[in-house]
Amino acid sequence: MKLSDCTALIRSKNAGPFSLTYDIMFSDEATYQHVKRSGVITSEAMAEKIGCDVNDIKFFVCDNALAFKFTIPRLLPAGDPADADLHGGQQFAPLMDIEVPELSK
């Protein structure tokens, strides 16, 4: 099962002009806990998936929001002539394909 098959929303967005933040959110507790237990969403795994230094990641497990979150530096400031995503909204796609073990029935 892919991560995008079991999430409510995977998104990216600016957190200020110099940081990008990613949210992986679930709509039910059982799936969230399953993915959390599976251990596929970690600081190290996200760094590798996004292509950034693991030391640059701030990683959060948000039980209350049924969500994982991490924040990284932007490659370029928002609005730079070489930046192609002013709002940082289309940077999450590589996370969609992360393989999650099937939920046991």
Added chain:
Amino acid sequence: MRKFSRQSRLSVVSCPHNEAAELALTESVKFVCSSGAVGSGIHLPAFRAAMERQPDFVASDAGTIDAGPYHLGVGKGAYATEALRHDLEILLTEVPKGTPVLVGSADTAGGDPHVDRTLDIIKDIVSQHGLKRRIAVIRSELDPAMLQNAYDDGRVVALDHAPALDRDGIGRSTRIVGMMGVEPLQEALQEDVDFILAGRCSDSALFAALPIMRGIPEGLAWHAGKIVECGTLTCETYGKGAMFGELFADHGIITPVGEGLRCTPQSVASHSLYENGDPYLHRESSGTLDITDAQFEQHDPVSVRISGARYIPADRPSIKLEGVEFAGYQSMLMGGIRDPFIIRQFDKWLAEVKDDVRQRAARLLGDVLSPKDWRIDTHAYGHNAVMGAREPSHAHPPHEIGLAFCLSAPTQELANKLAELSRQPLLHHPIPEWSGSITGFACLFNQAHVERGPYWRFSMHHVLLPTPDETVFRREILTLG
């Protein structure tokens, strides 16, 4: 009931509160958020339904740094005048006199021209409807000379990932705004005004200012503001409507008003992630909102009960600075490439085209344009344009590539000249597979280039540590009508 739990906790700080004010709190404080942004469109039926709940105040922010450096630089916001007027007219005519309306981050960026443009629209509406309003205008544009002095004193401090900044960089900034917290709003509210128009302002502060004055604990007031400031984005599914909040001594109720809208503990908790680098700690001018131990419960089918947020006062205020520096003018060509021979050697082809443009520029414009004063930026759609160096997918070569070829120079005239020099290489740069003259670029426009106009870059991501006697925000009270 769900509680945030964080793996590494801060040391616990007791919830600060004003005991005298809390003792005086006998009633709840009610408010309406008219929409996520002034100019984005107030949904009138929902707004009227929310107003029937007789709020103590109405608030909405009107801006965001997320719109990029352009609006702060150019001095004009992202919304059409008609859209601003539509929303301001509702705020001025549908809210009874005596119920304060707070609007912050005027016209997207909150600089003086943004405040002025909004104020002109307000004056026009007040006059047209024969209203009488006392309006506080709080400006947040900062004097670069004052900031240079603060810099010399070591009172301009970089935030994470801030660009390099020095004294000259402050002087070069086109416009700098400071983000106000609750204090300037509270001072204005004490002047018995009907409407506050603020420059750059913390979104949450617009909702926290009055409840804190009435004795609501700061953590709860800020938390409620944080939840509602984006309007119905905090609902399970975003839709047309307004947000209503009611705050008591130890909890608050957040209610969406609009057909089909619903808040759940998960939707409200999740909203604290949105656009924030840290889901738990939200830094404000006077302190930090800590929602590590916040609690969210379903109160009724659509409302959520919140409690448990803390506010940790800062040792001294820090005012976030947003500054932009003029970067030049742009002109761009846009077009497509469909030839598979070009596509299979795209990076090499593009590098050669750019090199050809650079050589032509050196030959023809070398006396007026040194290489360090202009630049080419390309965005090749279909070929890692959106994610750039972080694009992991290279499995399937695209069958066509859209190319934005952008030239930046100190004047529009020079940017246009560079674009004109770029057209021939883009069209006709040869590849080994074909003999004879090729045309390898499908121009989207005629004329081939588009003037992009001026552009700016963020020059600051810093805070100012003001001295107690330093005037940062400037307030005036106007009596209109």
